[in-house]
Amino acid sequence: MRIAILGGTGNEGFGLGFRWAAAGHEIIIGSRLTEKGADAADRMFELVPEGNIKGTNNPEAAELAELVVLSVPYAAQKATLDAVLPALEDKLLITVVAPTGDKASRVWRLPSGLSAAEEAQQQVGDKVRVVAAFQNIGAHHLLNEDHELDCDVLICGEKSADKKVAMGLCEDAGMRGINAGALQNASAVEGMTSVLIAINIIYKAKGAGIRITGL
Amino acid sequence: MRIAILGGTGNEGFGLGFRWAAAGHEIIIGSRLTEKGADAADRMFELVPEGNIKGTNNPEAAELAELVVLSVPYAAQKATLDAVLPALEDKLLITVVAPTGDKASRVWRLPSGLSAAEEAQQQVGDKVRVVAAFQNIGAHHLLNEDHELDCDVLICGEKSADKKVAMGLCEDAGMRGINAGALQNASAVEGMTSVLIAINIIYKAKGAGIRITGL
Numbered sequence: 001m002r003i004a005i006l007g008g009t010g011n012e013g014f015g016l017g018f019r020w021a022a023a024g025h026e027i028i029i030g031s032r033l034t035e036k037g038a039d040a041a042d043r044m045f046e047l048v049p050e051g052n053i054k055g056t057n058n059p060e061a062a063e064l065a066e067l068v069v070l071s072v073p074y075a076a077q078k079a080t081l082d083a084v085l086p087a088l089e090d091k092l093l094i095t096v097v098a099p100t101g102d103k104a105s106r107v108w109r110l111p112s113g114l115s116a117a118e119e120a121q122q123q124v125g126d127k128v129r130v131v132a133a134f135q136n137i138g139a140h141h142l143l144n145e146d147h148e149l150d151c152d153v154l155i156c157g158e159k160s161a162d163k164k165v166a167m168g169l170c171e172d173a174g175m176r177g178i179n180a181g182a183l184q185n186a187s188a189v190e191g192m193t194s195v196l197i198a199i200n201i202i203y204k205a206k207g208a209g210i211r212i213t214g215l
Numbered sequence: 216m217r218i219a220i221l222g223g224t225g226n227e228g229f230g231l232g233f234r235w236a237a238a239g240h241e242i243i244i245g246s247r248l249t250e251k252g253a254d255a256a257d258r259m260f261e262l263v264p265e266g267n268i269k270g271t272n273n274p275e276a277a278e279l280a281e282l283v284v285l286s287v288p289y290a291a292q293k294a295t296l297d298a299v300l301p302a303l304e305d306k307l308l309i310t311v312v313a314p315t316g317d318k319a320s321r322v323w324r325l326p327s328g329l330s331a332a333e334e335a336q337q338q339v340g341d342k343v344r345v346v347a348a349f350q351n352i353g354a355h356h357l358l359n360e361d362h363e364l365d366c367d368v369l370i371c372g373e374k375s376a377d378k379k380v381a382m383g384l385c386e387d388a389g390m391r392g393i394n395a396g397a398l399q400n401a402s403a404v405e406g407m408t409s410v411l412i413a414i415n416i417i418y419k420a421k422g423a424g425i426r427i428t429g430l
Contacts, residue, residue: 154410
C-alpha cells in the first residue's frame with residue numbers, strides 16, 4: 001500500500017514507517033516542513049535501502065497516499081488534520097495519537113470527554129473512516145528489527161473491513177492486531193498509554209506492553 | 216487477613232472470596248440482606264470446607280473486617296458505601312467495580328468524568344484509602360480452582376503500601392498484581408473491562424484477559 005505517515009519524523013511514526021517499508025509498503029513521510037520530511041525519508045532509506053520511501057509535507061503526503069496514518073502529538077492533532085482535510089476524503093485514517101497530560105504517567109481525560117480518536121472522527125467528518133491503533137506500542141522497540149515485539153495492538157473503529165486493514169499493517173510490523181471494538185473504546189486504549197508509562201517508571205522497564213490472553 | 220466482601224454474593228466477589236478462603240484468609244461475605252450473605256457463605260463453605268467463612272449484611276461485614284472489598288454493580292456503589300461508611304474508617308477499601316453502560320462492550324464514561332474508583336474515594340473521604348483492582352478479571356475463571364489464570368491484575372492507588380497489600384491478595388488468588396500507578400489510572404483500567412467484553416464478543420471467547428509484557 002501507499003501509506004502516508006503524518007508526523008512520520010517522530011519516533012513512533014518513523015518506527016512504524018521503517019517496519020512497513022521493510023515489509024514492502026510504499027512510505028511517504030509527512031512533516032510540517034517539506035525538508036524535514038525529506039530528511040527523515042533519507043534516514044529511513046539508509047535503514048531500508050530496498051525501500052520505496054519519500055518525504056514531503058503533510059498535505060502532499062496525504063494527497064499522494066491511499067491510507068493515512070496520523071502520528072503527531074495530541075497538541076498538534078487538530079491543526080495537522082485541518083491542513084490535510086481535503087486530501088483525506090474517502091480514505092482510511094489510522095490514528096496513533098495517545099494524549100498525555102502534564103504528568104504522562106497519569107491518565108489524562110480530554111476536556112471533551114471523548115478520546116482523541118473520536119475527536120479526530122468528529123473533525124474529519126463522515127467521508128473519512130477513522131481507526132485507532134498502535135497507541136500502546138513503545139517507539140524504541142520498532143526501530144530494532146531483530147527485537148521481537150512481545151505485545152498486541154488494540155484496534156478500535158466502526159467498520160470491520162477498516163480494522164482488518166489495520167490488522168494487516170500490525171502483522172507487517174511484526175505484531176498481532178486485536179479487534180477491540182468500537183471507536184469510543186479508544187478512550188480506554190489511549191488511557192492505557194499512561195498506565196504503561198506509569199508501569200515503566202515503577203518497574204524501571206523500558207517498554208511495557210499489553211498482551212490479550214484467553215482468545 | 217479478615218476480609219469483608221461487600222456484594223460477595225455476586226459472581227466476581229464470590230469467586231475472589233472463594234480463592235482467598237482457600238488461601239487461608241478469613242472471609243466475611245456481605246450482602247444487602249443478612250440472609251443472602253449467610254446463604255452465600257454456606258455455598259462457599261461447601262467449596263472450601265476448611266475455610267473460615269461467614270456471611271451477613273454489608274455494614275456488619277465491613278465492621279468486622281480489617282480490609283473491605285467492594286464488589287457491587289456500579290449502580291449500587293454509592294448506596295453500598297453510604298451504608299457502610301462509619302465502618303470503613305482507617306481501613307483499606309479495594310474496589311473491584313467496573314462501570315459499564317447500556318452496551319457493555321463500549322467504554323462508558325461516567326458523567327463525573329472520573330473513574331468509579333475516584334468517585335468512591337471522594338465519597339469515603341481521606342480516612343479511607345481506596346485501591347482499584349481486579350476490574351479485568353472474568354468471574355467464571357475464579358471459581359475453577361484448577362484453571363490457571365492467564366492474566367494480570369492492574370492495581371491503581373495512591374499509596375505503595377496499600378497496593379502491596381492488594382498485590383498479596385492477587386498472588387493468593389493465583390494472579391500477578393501489577394502496580395499501575397495513581398488512582399486516576401483506574402479510569403483506563405475500568406474502561407478496559409468494556410474493551411475485553413468487546414473482544415470476548417468479537418472473538419467468541421469467554422475470558423479474554425490482559426498480560427503486561429516487557430517487565
